[in-house]
Amino acid sequence: MIRGENLSKRYGDVDAVASTDIHIKTGAITAIMGGSGSGKTTLLRLLSGLEIPTTGHVWYGDEDLCDMPDKRLYEVRESMGMLFQYSALLNSLNVYDNVAFPLHEHTDLDEDVIRTMVAMKLEQVGLRGFENLMPSELSGGMAKRVAFARAMAMDPRIVFFDEPTSGLDPISAGVISTLIHDTSKMNRMTSVVVTHDVSAGLAIADHVILMWQGRIIAKGPPDSIRESTDERVCQFLEGRPDGPIPFSRSTTSYIDDLTHRPGTVRLES
Numbered sequence: 001m002i003r004g005e006n007l008s009k010r011y012g013d014v015d016a017v018a019s020t021d022i023h024i025k026t027g028a029i030t031a032i033m034g035g036s037g038s039g040k041t042t043l044l045r046l047l048s049g050l051e052i053p054t055t056g057h058v059w060y061g062d063e064d065l066c067d068m069p070d071k072r073l074y075e076v077r078e079s080m081g082m083l084f085q086y087s088a089l090l091n092s093l094n095v096y097d098n099v100a101f102p103l104h105e106h107t108d109l110d111e112d113v114i115r116t117m118v119a120m121k122l123e124q125v126g127l128r129g130f131e132n133l134m135p136s137e138l139s140g141g142m143a144k145r146v147a148f149a150r151a152m153a154m155d156p157r158i159v160f161f162d163e164p165t166s167g168l169d170p171i172s173a174g175v176i177s178t179l180i181h182d183t184s185k186m187n188r189m190t191s192v193v194v195t196h197d198v199s200a201g202l203a204i205a206d207h208v209i210l211m212w213q214g215r216i217i218a219k220g221p222p223d224s225i226r227e228s229t230d231e232r233v234c235q236f237l238e239g240r241p242d243g244p245i246p247f248s249r250s251t252t253s254y255i256d257d258l259t260h261r262p263g264t265v266r267l268e269s
């Protein structure tokens, strides 16, 4: 369904994503995992057309997302759902209006029809009856579920989830992971999930992609990732602080930085 070809995204002198080829399979759940700063969110934003790559192409079917007229890009993005890392609910709107927002924005449906659709989506996430609550009155887990209902509002063909379980207790995280899995399978939806949550990622995904320093270092079904002997993959799966994946990404010597030696980053005085 979506294919990234030689994708790179450079911010200043950081290669957030570097020379990456990726194929998102139709109807499958793809988990993109990797350490902090490895480029997962950037890759997700490139694949969903939210970010323009520095090099490369994103093919959506046989159309290039990076070279699409704005009107067509808008149409394509209507067929995609997005659940952002911090839920991104609109704080001035209650739960009902947040979930109804895409339907109000993109359709001419009668309010009665919208009300029915919102009730169905809220039932799906176990929050029917909470329509009048404001985002500030929701727990983190409830906010994620509202964001999930909103991402599903237009019955998208593909949904991008950015850290859907971050900051949640294990039970709420389990609820969200199950929702992603069951909804994807029931609706034959294509899902792309960026997550730090190794066990959830391996449990719900059909296909796993592991990133390090902007590049894909392993890909395949969960079992092949579990059985990988690549030291970087093992370190990530086991959550070991020591190994080939360094804790610090600094490229300059610490001592040089502290002593303000030439060629190093100067601290502001």
Ligand SMILES: Nc1ncnc2c1ncn2[C@@H]1O[C@H](COP(=O)(O)OP(=O)(O)OP(=O)(O)O)[C@@H](O)[C@H]1O
Pocket: 011, 014, 015, 016, 034, 035, 036, 037, 038, 039, 040, 041, 042, 043
């Ligand atoms: N808008 C931006 N401007 C400048 N640098 C950015 C921007 N977005 C990302 N980066 C840099 O690109 C690199 C990859 O960031 P990205 O958010 O894609 O990683 P990530 O794997 O999703 O990290 P995390 O798991 O911590 O959210 C990081 O070094 C980050 O600082």
